[in-house]
Amino acid sequence: MIEVDEVCKSFTVRRRSGRLRRSRTLVGAVDRISFTVAAGEFVGYLGPNGAGKSTTIKMLTGILTPTSGRVRVSGLDPSRQRTALARRIGVVFGQRTTLWWDLPLRDSLTLVRHLYRVERSTHQARLAELTELLELGAFLDTPVRQLSLGQRMRGDLAAALVHDPELLVLDEPTIGLDVISKATVRAFLTRLNTERGTTILLTTHDLGDVERLCRRVMVIDHGRLAYDGSLPRLRAALDADRILIVDLARAAPPIEVDGARVVRTDGPRQWLAIPPSGNAAAVVAAVAARHEVEDISLREPGIEDLITRLYGGGVPADR
Amino acid sequence: MVEAVRIYLLLAGTWMRSAAQYPASMVMLLATQAVATFLDAAAILIVFAHTPRLGGFSLPEVMFLYATSGISVAVADITLGTVERLGEHIRHGTLDTLLLRPVGPLLQIATEDFNPRRMGKLVPTAVMLVVSLRHLDLHWTLARAATLPLMLAGGVGIFWALWVLAAAWQFAVVDGKQAANSITYGGAYVTQYPLSIFGRDALRGLTWVLPLAFVNWEPALYVLGRPDPLGLPVFFRFASPLVAAVLAVLAALAWRTGLRHYQSTGS
Numbered sequence: 354m355i356e357v358d359e360v361c362k363s364f365t366v367r368r369r370s371g372r373l374r375r376s377r378t379l380v381g382a383v384d385r386i387s388f389t390v391a392a393g394e395f396v397g398y399l400g401p402n403g404a405g406k407s408t409t410i411k412m413l414t415g416i417l418t419p420t421s422g423r424v425r426v427s428g429l430d431p432s433r434q435r436t437a438l439a440r441r442i443g444v445v446f447g448q449r450t451t452l453w454w455d456l457p458l459r460d461s462l463t464l465v466r467h468l469y470r471v472e473r474s475t476h477q478a479r480l481a482e483l484t485e486l487l488e489l490g491a492f493l494d495t496p497v498r499q500l501s502l503g504q505r506m507r508g509d510l511a512a513a514l515v516h517d518p519e520l521l522v523l524d525e526p527t528i529g530l531d532v533i534s535k536a537t538v539r540a541f542l543t544r545l546n547t548e549r550g551t552t553i554l555l556t557t558h559d560l561g562d563v564e565r566l567c568r569r570v571m572v573i574d575h576g577r578l579a580y581d582g583s584l585p586r587l588r589a590a591l592d593a594d595r596i597l598i599v600d601l602a603r604a605a606p607p608i609e610v611d612g613a614r615v616v617r618t619d620g621p622r623q624w625l626a627i628p629p630s631g632n633a634a635a636v637v638a639a640v641a642a643r644h645e646v647e648d649i650s651l652r653e654p655g656i657e658d659l660i661t662r663l664y665g666g667g668v669p670a671d672r
Numbered sequence: 673m674v675e676a677v678r679i680y681l682l683l684a685g686t687w688m689r690s691a692a693q694y695p696a697s698m699v700m701l702l703a704t705q706a707v708a709t710f711l712d713a714a715a716i717l718i719v720f721a722h723t724p725r726l727g728g729f730s731l732p733e734v735m736f737l738y739a740t741s742g743i744s745v746a747v748a749d750i751t752l753g754t755v756e757r758l759g760e761h762i763r764h765g766t767l768d769t770l771l772l773r774p775v776g777p778l779l780q781i782a783t784e785d786f787n788p789r790r791m792g793k794l795v796p797t798a799v800m801l802v803v804s805l806r807h808l809d810l811h812w813t814l815a816r817a818a819t820l821p822l823m824l825a826g827g828v829g830i831f832w833a834l835w836v837l838a839a840a841w842q843f844a845v846v847d848g849k850q851a852a853n854s855i856t857y858g859g860a861y862v863t864q865y866p867l868s869i870f871g872r873d874a875l876r877g878l879t880w881v882l883p884l885a886f887v888n889w890e891p892a893l894y895v896l897g898r899p900d901p902l903g904l905p906v907f908f909r910f911a912s913p914l915v916a917a918v919l920a921v922l923a924a925l926a927w928r929t930g931l932r933h934y935q936s937t938g939s
Contacts, residue, residue: 460689
């Protein structure tokens with residue numbers, strides 16, 4: 354579905370270097386990235402701001418022309434066959450709507466149908482399905498400018514799927530959404546991927562998105578692919594500690610217990626790191642036996658922790 | 673091509689419907705634009721109150737030049753004027769979303785905000801053309817009559833190309849709209865008057881460098897039965913469509929190059 358082979362993208366940036374003089378520097382945004390995504394995959398594409406995520410997405414969708422290397426999406430060269438590709442993929446930018454601001458959502462979707470030349474009968478069936486799954490019914494006839502962020506996002510998703518694309522590319526689709534909207538969007542994406550077989554590539558800063566949705570994770574940092582594989586494997590490869598947060602009845606010196614070490618204290622609250630090989634239940638039991646505990650919670654290493662470690666340590670991409 | 677026209681009408685129609693949500697504003701904008709055009713044209717009458725001739729041309733002749741240029745500009749502006757917003761789309765990152773649709777961005781920006789108020793300039797200039805034709809004392813031959821639509825079409829084509837070139841320039845200089853406007857709107861202004869008033873050097877420049885003389889000046893010399901001050905061959909009177917075609921090719925190349933080197937914004 355997606356083939357990316359040794360792709361680079363650099364930008365020319367003009368800086369003021371004197372009163373009138375400008376210097377031009379070449380800034381590399383993506384540096385020799387290669388990966389493939391097969392049909393039906395659900396891939397999370399992660400990385401800190403400025404790592405090259407959006408640049409990659411824009412090259413995949415034909416907005417940007419790669420400086421070098423080869424990109425193929427659905428068998429097409431995105432930058433040269435942009436409009437042909439647009440008919441076969443759906444793209445949603447979480448920060449930006451593709452809907453017409455002053456038109457009711459329904460009209461926007463009809464216009465999209467015309468642009469993509471979808472048959473009326475096909476469209477009606479599809480619209481009914483999308484309306485039900487994305488719960489659009491309540492605001493189909495509201496002008497887009499009056500929609501809430503969550504509603505607009507679902508509207509954008511519907512617009513990207515009117516032509517039943519084989520690949521859906523999402524750039525931060527859950528940014529700024531509340532818990533309920535997020536859940537609706539996630540459930541919808543899961544269904545789309547499993548039942549319709551739509552390939553999905555998603556960038557996000559939301560750990561929940563990745564943990565609930567993506568079977569495969571790619572991490573990009575400083576324009577290079579730092580990791581490509583499954584999420585559990587990323588966890589294991591990084592040897593990340595789980596964190597046990599213990600609230601004691603009163604402040605105490607750091608707890609000493611086998612299989613864990615205190616990494617932080619704040620009054621009566623202490624943070625204990627348990628290595629992946631350790632037994633969390635045994636640590637909890639030992640702590641509770643020796644101290645008066647008010648509350649206790651265990652935190653799995655979040656993706657952000659993992660990624661922070663990845664950037665620091667540099668684990669080779671397995672796969 | 674047929675497909676492009678279909679999409680154009682579809683998008684323009686959608687924007688019209690969107691504008692129709694505010695009918696009062698639509699009517700007022702239309703009226704304001706029409707009044708502004710009439711006032712602009714009235715300036716000619718004031719000039720002719722002081723002099724019987726302008727650059728060697730009589731009032732009906734100057735009105736003829738004004739109207740033919742005005743119609744070409746109005747038609748080009750109605751159909752394509754909003755491409756000058758390309759710079760804003762680049763700055764705000766909205767060009768990205770336009771590029772995601774299976775329709776060219778030029779078509780999408782050209783139809784943007786399509787609104788009947790754009791007609792405000794066309795109606796007054798069309799009225800002026802009719803008035804000037806009635807007062808011109810011309811012996812109408814078939815060739816003369818045929819030159820008129822040809823010059824209007826050529827003029828529209830030249831302004832289309834200029835507008836696209838000016839927009840493509842904004843790929844390189846994002847806030848280059850003002851500089852670009854000096855060519856498009858400046859060109860629209862210059863061609864309203866007999867080019868002879870600007871002197872021979874300007875006339876040469878407007879023929880060979882920025883070929884605005886072909887919008888209406890050259891063909892109008894033929895229609896009005898006037899000699900060419902530069903003494904150019906007769907062929908030049910009919911070269912408007914050719915000039916428009918050459919400019920269109922240049923504009924298309926510039927647009928494509930700009931799009932290929934487009935760098936997008938940070939998010």
